[in-house]
Ligand SMILES: Nc1ncnc2c1ncn2[C@@H]1O[C@H](COP(=O)(O)OP(=O)(O)OP(=O)(O)O)[C@@H](O)[C@H]1O
């Protein structure tokens with residue numbers, strides 16, 4: 001699904017965010033991206049939806065050389081994957097319904113299809129009853145569920161999440177992670193960058209740890225800290 | 237797959253698009269008013285300017301049209317020579333009209349013109365030669381025609397307002413150049429002001445624009461509502477300007493014609509409808525283009 005080969009990313013200000021990263025992610029995988037602050041998790045995700053371009057190496061997502069895309073093809077790529085963020089990035093002057101519908105509008109979908117697909121998706125994230133509300137009238141969890149609805153309304157093969165639970169309490173965190181798991185079981189590849197140790201340790205999925213822009217560890221059914229149970233490394 | 241017909245008939249899309257434009261348009265009244273006002277001021281200035289230019293050009297044209305060439309014969313010129321010139325003038329495409337003034341007629345005219353100041357009746361003999369008065373349809377041809385006539389047999393002298401023709405023609409050229417330069421400068425300044433105004437509204441919505449692109453909106457898709465908004469500024473601004481110009485004309489035209497009779501305002505027929513349409517188009521174009529360019533820098537791909 002995703003193939004990152006020898007990728008380096010140096011920002012214009014000279015910061016080297018990623019250093020020769022190679023990573024394969026299989027179709028239908030669920031992967032956690034962990035690592036201390038500033039080690040390049042967000043940068044890695046940004047490369048995948050062409051919000052940044054690697055200074056070196058190549059990136060293939062679903063058979064497409066993402067690093068080579070320009071203009072309208074970038075837009076096209078983004079319609080085929082979903083992205084969610086810690087700060088939700090909702091359009092504040094649009095209702096929940098309109099925010100989700102917008103992602104379909106840009107694909108040129110027919111109104112009848114939008115009217116069929118949006119309620120279905122809002123149902124899936126449990127927001128059908130709040131579809132007429134504006135983001136400012138929602139709780140953080142509800143806003144994130146709106147963002148998730150928007151991200152999956154076009155049935156993407158890939159869902160990228162950058163600290164999706166960073167602004168949420170434990171209860172909402174659990175709900176959101178359950179939702180992501182449900183989406184994953186339907187066949188969507190999910191990549192989650194997170195600092196949330198308990199989430200990672202509870203879900204036991206593939207864990208890739210970045211340090212200083214390099215891949216430090218890569219474990220199937222891993223923990224937040226390499227090979228160790230919850231909390232055991234905190235002293236070291 | 238949906239057929240193209242369905243996509244064309246998708247009213248939901250039209251409604252959505254109009255909703256976007258409407259929402260943007262009603263969001264920041266002050267900013268909208270600034271943009272519309274700038275277009276209006278520009279178009280009013282442009283209108284005034286076009287009016288002055290057309291009027292001056294009209295005055296110049298009329299002066300030039302009045303210029304005539306006087307072709308004097310030698311006093312001993314033969315009727316055959318005079319008839320030959322008549323034939324030449326008739327054949328010449330550039331000549332609009334000509335009249336033959338025999339010396340007797342010339343003397344009568346001189347008497348009438350000099351009434352009392354010079355006692356022409358004292359003359360025992362007519363000193364005037366026969367002459368042709370020639371008018372040329374294209375003022376720029378006056379000199380050429382005059383010089384050709386000078387070479388005809390029996391012609392003693394050809395007189396026309398050489399310097400005034402030259403100056404008027406030159407004035408016309410200068411007027412045209414200056415006005416093109418001024419119009420370009422005016423449009424340029426207006427475009428800058430409007431772009432800056434719109435840039436502020438775009439800046440206020442840069443987060444929104446970024447999100448739209450993140451979700452997969454193409455640059456064109458993001459741009460379109462803004463450009464429509466700009467076109468709307470242009471349309472409204474130039475309509476306001478046309479109303480102002482219309483009122484101004486109704487109120488001032490008669491007074492102006494009276495105060496500056498030499499302009500012969502009423503003689504210069506300026507077709508108002510084409511000018512109004514031109515101004516409208518220019519206004520709409522400034523509005524649209526300014527938006528197009530001011531959003532450019534916030535579109536990343
Ligand atoms: N747009 C940018 N321009 C310049 N440098 C940047 C930019 N974005 C990030 N960086 C730098 O790149 C490095 C990696 O940043 P990145 O955001 O990928 O880290 P992260 O792992 O997501 O951190 P966090 O866990 O705090 O979100 C950091 O040193 C950061 O300062």
Ligand SMILES: [Mg+2]
Pocket residue numbers: 041042043162
């Ligand atoms: Mg980050």
